[in-house]
Amino acid sequence: MSEIPGDLKFLSSHEWVRIEEDGSATIGISDHAQDLLGDIVFVELPEIGKIIDAESDAAIVESVKAASDVYAPLSGEVTEVNPLLEEQPETVNSSPYTDGWFFKLAPADLGELDNLLSPEDYSDACED
C-alpha cells in the first residue's frame, strides 16, 4: 500500500479531499479503495454546477466486479470533473491520489473538514 499524502482528509467510506491553493476542494478515492475494487472500467461523474451535500452520493465507480457509490466529503458546488476518466478510468487504479481525481467542489463550509479523518486515522480505520 503506497503512502497517503499528508494534505488529504478522508471519509471512512474511502473518499479523500484536498483543499487546493485556490480554495477549491479536489475529491477522489483512496489507494485502499481502488485496490479492493480491482480493475476500474467506468466512472460516472456529477454535472458541473450541481450542489452536493457532504456524505451524499456524488459519483459512481465501477470495477469489472461491482459498482460503488462515491460520497462527497464536503458540501459544495461542482466546478470541474476529471476529463481523463472518461477514456481512461483505469487511471484511478494507477494514480488514486493525483491523476485519478474525480471532481472539484467550491466548498460551502470548510468547517466540515473537522468531521473528516486524518490520513493516520483513516489508515487505522482500514486495518480494524
Place this chain on the structure above:
Amino acid sequence: MLCSLLKLIANMNKTILHPQHIGLGAKMVNFADWEMPITYLTGLIEEHKAVRNSAGIFDVSHMAVFDFQGGDQVKFFEKIFANDIKKISSSNKALYSVLLTQDGGILDDLIIYHADDRFRLVSNCSTRKQNSAWYKKHALEFGVEVIERSDMGILAIQGPRAMEKILNMKGMHSQVGSLKPFECIFNGDALYARTGYTGEDGLELVLPNDQITGAWESALTEGCTPIGLGARDTLRLEAGLNLYGNDMTLSNHPYESNLAWTIDLNDEERDFIGKEAMLKVNQTSCQKITGVILKDRGVLRPGYEIKHENGHGVILSGTYSPTLKASIGLARVDQGYGASGEVTIRNKQLKLNFLSPRFLRQGKI
C-alpha cells in the same frame, strides 16, 4: 464498509490450495461458504487476457464431486437428467445436463462424465447439500449408491496454449493428449476431461486431494497463470455460458434459459423428472435468454430493466468484457425483441443491442 467485508472470512471451507493462494497474494472472498481467490496480484483483466492469449489455471475444488456404485446407474440418470445419459453411456465422454423439479424448475446444472464403465458427476458448490439429498432420494429405486467425494479437488487449465503446457506437466497421464473435446479418461481415481467454462481449449482435472498441489505447482512451472473467480465469470460470460443462480434458477424452466438444447425428448419411452412440465411449455410465447451489448458507456449489472419494441426484460448477468472492451450481459426478455432496445441504469435510459449470447467463438470476436 469494504474493510469489514474481508473480516467476515473466518471458519469457512478452504481448498487444499488455500496456502498457495495466500502465498500468491490472492484476494480471498466468501463464495458459498468457501474462502476462494477472486483475483491474484495482477488483477482480473490481466488474468482474463492470460486465458484468452495463453493458458490459465483455476482452483475450482469448491465444486461438488459425486461418484456412484452398483445398481442400474444408466436408468437412474435417465430419470433425473433432462439430457439423455445414453448419449455418453457407451463412450468416454462428458455430458451437460440440468436437474429439473417435477414442475420444470432448474435445481442445478452439472457435467456427468463417463469412462471405463464408471460415472462421475460435478455440480455447483452452493447446491451441494440439496443435490446430494436429491440424488440419494432418487437413487434408492435403482439400487445405486451415491458417494460424495469430498476427498477430491478440481483444477481447470484453459487457453489456446493449455494443452501444450498440460502435456509438459510432471507425471501427466500419457493419453491426455489424444482426448478430443468433451472426451474424458480415468487414471486410477483421477479424471481428465477436455471440458471447461471459458470458451477456450483445455482440460478439467478432477483429482484426489493428494495429487492437487503437485499438479498445481507443475502447471505454474509450465507457465500457466493462476486465475481467480472474478475472471472465471468474465470468461464464461464472453463464451455465453450460463451461471446457476443468475441465469437459471428454480423459478425458470430450460426453454426460457437458453437450454432447450439440453432437453432430450428423442427417446419417447424415457420418463425423466420434469418431462411432463417441459411438454406443456409454450415455446413461442415464453421469455428467452439473449446476449446484450451496451452501446453507451457504463456497465450492465443483474437486475437492470430492459425495454424493446415488443416487450420487457431484465439483465441476469452483466459485466465488462475485457476482450470486447464494452459491457455485455445475458438478459431474459419477451420474444420479438429485434436488434436493439433500452436498459435503465440509475434512472437513465441507455441503448443496447441484442445478439447471440456466444460473444466469442474459440476465444475470438
